[in-house]
Amino acid sequence: MINPIANWWRSQQFKLAVIRGDTRKSLQILHDIQKSGARFSWLEKLFRDRIKFERLYQEYKDNNKNLKEKQESKANLGLIPNKQFIDFVCKEFNLVKHDQYKLQCTGIQKHIFEDLEVNLVEYINDEFSRFSQQKLMIKIEDAIDDIDGLKKGKDPDYRFSLTPHVYFMKYFLDNVYCVYLAWFLIYQDGLINNKINILDIAAGPGTVAYSLALLLQSISEFTPLPQTHISYYSLEKQDSFQYRGLQFWRKYIESQTKPINTYYRFVTTDILNWQQKPSNLPENFFDFIVISHCFFSDPDVRLQAHNTYKQIFETGLNEEGYVLLIIQDKKLFKIYNLKLREDQEQEKNTVIKFVSELGLKLVWYQYLTSRDSRNPCSAVKFAQFAEHNLPKQVYMTPLLQKYFGQKYQSSYTLDDYVILAKK
Incomplete structure (x- = not known):
């Protein structure tokens, strides 16, 4: 009351x-x-x-x-794009933007990549010196047969002891070259911080980490870098790739005058058995999740892998994070039974479809190519073009000629789609 x-x-x-x-x-x-x-x-x-x-x-x-x-x-965390450095890279790499999506590259930052190449050749020679010549050739032949399945559209097993070394010799330099430019494009957009968490799916020997380290090394020659820290998670089926990648990293990157502060974590697991053996990756943690050249030719295996990728994107990527996808031009179009040709509309629709099937939304993409055309050309014609126009792998070529019987001089080449996407 x-x-x-x-x-x-x-x-x-x-x-x-x-x-x-x-x-x-x-x-x-x-x-x-x-x-x-x-x-x-x-x-x-x-x-x-x-x-x-x-x-x-x-x-x-x-x-x-x-x-x-x-x-x-x-x-404060972001690396503010330096115009002088950007202009330098465009000039050194001879970057020519032919249209909205096609970026031709026929140059290289010579002293950065030459230093990497020299050190890599020294590392491989040291590794090979542990075997007799007869035993070495047998091991190399086994690894070549395995990894050369890529040329036939077959997914390699990567199971032989020298497979990482053959990968280093045949594909590593080209892939670092490509991913370096991918990181450069991301840096140009102001999306790289001095503290960055990266998940590299099917990481191999860590190409993604090497490429970023080289880019940061290049930037530091133009502007002082703030204290930089990279948390790099390698998700890879083959522990031999992870081991050899770390071994060379310690020999080369960590021997630099100002090495990049990098925390490595190895998660050795098969993404095709993700449901049976789930990994303990941190949730909502990664600024970038990268898949470089790990898109399967077999449709059933590809679907299985894509389902795993979608699950990892959903749980592992932070709310402002990005997914970086790198796929060879012919492989991308072969997935949809299409031919690569000078057709921007077909290209854009194909990229959007590819990204959508991974549960992602396209931010941008660039077709990185050594040539000025999307239309395919013969091997003979491209060899002539490469001889006169592309930067040479001066120190690696003698190894390839000695152990693979290669008759020509290797060049740094590009034929990849670099795709940036978000959840």
Whole structure:
């Protein structure tokens, strides 16, 4: 039952508290009036509404401050694109943008890649010196037969002891060359931070990490880099690839004057058995998830792998993270029984379809190519073009000629789609 006298007394006490500016006491009495069931007076309603407004305003200020701090923190972490460096790369790599999506590259940053190539050749020679010539040739032939399945559209097993070394000799330099440019395009957009978490799916020997390390090394020659830290997760079926990749990393990258601070974590598992043996990857952690050249030719295997990729994207990528996909031009179109040709509309639709099947949304893509045309050309014609126009693998070529019987000089070449996407 409402007591009028008690209510009147509380209201008088409330007025006195308000006059004295005792907000705490005023709130306590207002709470007692509300509990009693009495109606608020106009002064009590006015005070209640003022308190509500002040709380909402303070909440707005706090949220605004937190958002601003978050934006400033992100800005401080970002590597601001350096125009002088960007112009230098465009010149050194002879980058020519033929249309919105096709980017031709016929150059290279010579001293960076030459240093990598020299050190890689030294590493391989040291590894080969542990075998007799007869035993070495047998092991190399086994690895070549396995890895050469790629040319026939067959997915290799990568199971032989020297398969990583054959990969280093035949594909590593070209792939680092390609992924270096992919990171450069991402850097150009201001999307690389000095603290970056990367998941490399089907990582092999860590091509993605090497490429980023070389890019950061190149940038540091033009502008001081803030303290940089890379958390690099290698998800790879073959532990021999991971081991050889880390072994060469310690010999080459960590021997630099200013090596990149990188935390390596190896997750050795088969993505095709992901459901049976789920991995303990961190959730909502990665700024970039990269899949470079691991898209299967067999339709059933490809579907199985894509389902795993979608699951990893969904759980592992942070809310502002990106997925970087790199796939060879002919392989992309072969998936959809199409021919690569000078048709931008077909190309764009194919890329969008490919990205959508992975549960992703396209941000941008570039066709990185050594030639000025999408139309295929004969091996003889391309060899003539490469001889006169493309940067040479001067130090690796003698090894390829010695152990593979190669007759020509190897060049750095590109024929890949670099695709950036989001969840």
